[in-house]
Amino acid sequence: MVTLAQVAQHAGVSPSTVSYVISGKRSISQDTRLRVERSIAELGYHPHAGARALASNRSHVIALVVPLRTDMFVPVVMEIAIAVTTTARRYAHDVLLLTSEEGPSAIKRITNSGLADAMILMDVELEDERIPLLRQTGTAAALIGLPADPAGLTCVDLDFEATGRLAADHLADLGHREVALIGPAESVYRRHTGFAERTLTGFRQQAGVRGLRFLHRPCGDGHEAASGTLSRIFEERPGITGLVVQNESALPHLLGQLRQSGRAVPEDVSVVAICPDDVALHSAPRLTSVSVPAKEMGRRAVELVMALAAGRPAEELTLLTPALTIRESSGPGPR
Amino acid sequence: MVTLAQVAQHAGVSPSTVSYVISGKRSISQDTRLRVERSIAELGYHPHAGARALASNRSHVIALVVPLRTDMFVPVVMEIAIAVTTTARRYAHDVLLLTSEEGPSAIKRITNSGLADAMILMDVELEDERIPLLRQTGTAAALIGLPADPAGLTCVDLDFEATGRLAADHLADLGHREVALIGPAESVYRRHTGFAERTLTGFRQQAGVRGLRFLHRPCGDGHEAASGTLSRIFEERPGITGLVVQNESALPHLLGQLRQSGRAVPEDVSVVAICPDDVALHSAPRLTSVSVPAKEMGRRAVELVMALAAGRPAEELTLLTPALTIRESSGPGPR
DNA sequence: ACCTACTGTCGAAGCGCTTCACCAATCCTG
DNA sequence: CAGGATTGGTGAAGCGCTTCGACAGTAGGT
Structure with a gap:
């Protein structure tokens, strides 16, 4: 193992100088800096993490x-x-x-x-x-x-509240009057993980402002949960034409189910997803989405x-x- | 910050004794060990990782x-x-x-x-x-x-070769004669990431042994790639009744596409997935699978x-x- | 009874680094 | 050009831990 002392010797300077070259905490002449740096490269020196942490009280x-x-x-x-x-x-x-x-x-x-x-x-x-x-x-x-x-x-x-508002606004702008928010599993709401509730808050608020009639349903993972949730939604509110989905893993199942039940996207139902861009791009049709950055x-x-x-x-x-x-x-x- | 020395003092022993209590590298009397352990708990002592790494040459x-x-x-x-x-x-x-x-x-x-x-x-x-x-x-x-x-x-x-063999055997046992292996994206094969090729090898080998006619196709992510791959497969070999899928992210799209194209699983087509169990369980129908442990x-x-x-x-x-x-x-x- | 062996504990060295205090040389600035 | 800054470099202390060797004290073998 190469130590700082060895580098110092190789470069013909004192250990402290090498340390200062590395940390940049003191000005070092162009000349010696270069010499030290060359020695470091030549010897393949890497500071010992433990020693560094011990002496400096910072572990990096x-x-x-x-x-x-x-x-x-x-x-x-x-x-x-x-x-x-x-x-x-x-x-x-x-x-x-x-x-x-x-x-x-x-x-x-x-x-x-x-x-x-x-x-x-x-x-x-x-x-x-x-x-x-x-x-x-x-x-x-x-x-x-x-x-x-x-x-x-x-x-x-x-900003999930703004996300909810944005999704509501987009559907309202398009002329939809009845919409639903499909969220993550119910357990997520029960655990109060914030993001789900905040989206709901923003969505509800803006739905109110824009006069949208809306429904909110959590949705578990997996195909069954997705298709169950979906059919219950349309049973309860056959007039729904806009869906906001905040549940990446349900997304493909939801889309498949829509297709199968004869509802065309976007002709019959508009879908806005809250998901990473690549999920939106890999779906069919490609999804209008608020991306999770x-x-x-x-x-x-x-x-x-x-x-x-x-x-x-x-x-x-x-x-x-x-x-x-x-x-x-x-x-x-x-x- | 609590140090080993402080623990030693608190317990009325030498620092080295504390160290030996912690590491167990020397025998310590029941009596002192207990005293030291109590001090450690009481002071909330945690060894300094850097110091330990420096002295012992092991970072944990x-x-x-x-x-x-x-x-x-x-x-x-x-x-x-x-x-x-x-x-x-x-x-x-x-x-x-x-x-x-x-x-x-x-x-x-x-x-x-x-x-x-x-x-x-x-x-x-x-x-x-x-x-x-x-x-x-x-x-x-x-x-x-x-x-x-x-x-x-x-x-x-x-053991992906065995995995391939296992899948082939299962389909052969069920009486299928024409099958296809849908693998990961082509780039994966080009990068020679081993697992894909090894599955193919095992599958091909056992398909030979069992007299299965088979086709192999890579498949990109996303809905389009999946449905494209699928339709090309059935175009080329309409007689295919068994599918082995080694591509988790294509799976939901593949299943959706089968459903939509009127091929019932498992009545018309049997599907064997190579995927984690929860993916298999969250699909509809639940998938016969070789699990990735x-x-x-x-x-x-x-x-x-x-x-x-x-x-x-x-x-x-x-x-x-x-x-x-x-x-x-x-x-x-x-x- | 004596020597050896083992057990439990301690003191001190030292791991490789950072950083403080100090010094020498150069630089301005009035 | 004296005096204070500034710059570039050094030496040594010490960070908190492990571990080696030393050393009492007790046990065991003969």
Whole structure:
């Protein structure tokens, strides 16, 4: 293993100089910097992470807590996780993967052991038991998702209320009068995971403003749940011509079921999905959708948390503005 | 921050004693052990990861390299990742998440910096450029997937050849005579990611043995690709009554298309999927499937890598035996 | 009874790095 | 051109832990 001392010797300078070249915390003459850098490359030197963490009290690691429960759409979780690690690398940081299985104690363990400088939490619940701990330990942390009381925390999320409003507006604009919101599984609402409820709130509000008659139904995963939900909706409200779907895994089943039951999209029913773009693009017809900006959320979370870890202040609430892309699944309403 | 020295003082012993209590590397009297353990709990002590890594040369971290390219089914990747982290925790280890973006240099960086004691690589290609590095540095590593030459490496994978044979056998047993294998996107075959080719090999072999006439077609993601592939298959071979599908994301579209084109499953066409169980269960009809044991793979990889890191020898090749579960999508063939 | 062996504990060295205090040389600035 | 800044470099302390060797004290074998 190559050590800093060896690099120093090879470059003919003192260890501290090498350290300063690497960290950039002091000005170093062009000349010696080059010499040191050449030695580093030549010897293939990489600083020992543990030693560095011990001496500097910073590990250059961000902990990412991913949900175990899979009522968040798994590909979105993965996309965020990947965005987090690639962004972290741009800050010369690595990512430690934790699951919510370990619970709140994981937070204590990580902060106390100095394993990570900062944390990013996904799958935040409205009354998340980890939040008091975060507040009290003053850990540099960003939440992806919104708890009930985000004061003093740093949160990133899509503005789901605006998303709901946007979807309602789009259907209203097209002339639809009766619409339905198909959400995630009921368990998600019961666990108060925020995003589902916020979409509903925004949707309900704007539906009111625009005079839309509307229905809201949760929908489980799988084909059966999807087709059951769908037929019950049309049974109850045969006049429905607009559907907003916030449930990625039900989407293909829902579309298949519509096709099979003889309702053409968009001629008979318009569909607006809340999903990642690639899901919208891989459906038939291609879906008008409000995209879930997973990459952006991951990236922002890292940026915020890096600011916090560096002692800089960070925006408390980052609500990403939703964007609706009109594709082939939505068209003019009745008449 | 609580240090080992503080624990020692609190318990009235020397620091080294505390260390030995924690590591169990020397025998400690019942009496002092209890006293120390109580102090640890009382002070909420967690060893400083960096200091420990520096002194002991072991970081208690496993690096997990996940694919960036998403031609592996994302939920499977995620499930493996989660299985890896939960299993790692049982060995008191944490998991560092890397993406294949950084390429082979990541391996050097991690091993040289002592950030991780071992690595688990997913998305291994037949001629993976990281493998020489692994061999040469002697890194404790496990591969999930099979390279062209696994000699001297530690690999875990589903036995895809057996999987192909199993699927062929099942259809043959049911009396089908003409069948098709619908695989992942063509790009996957071109990149030689092993698993697709191995399934094909096993399927072809057993189809030969059982006298099945068969066709093989890759299939892209999305509805269009799926329905296109399907109609071309039936155009070319109208007599086909059995389908093996190794493409999770095409599955719902394929099934929808079959339904729509008036082919009943399993009355007209039998479908055998190679996919995780929950995908099979969430389809309609529930699919006869060979399950991809993601959890098991993650778990095994950790166990193997922990053995290697501890200097114990490890199985070079772990091929998990596939299991076919008969559900509702496969039935008797023609006649 | 003596020597050996083992058990339980301690002290201290040292892992590889960062950073503080210090120094020498150069640079302005009035 | 004196005096204070500024720049570029060094030496050494010390971060919190593990681990080696030492050392009492007790046990076991003969």
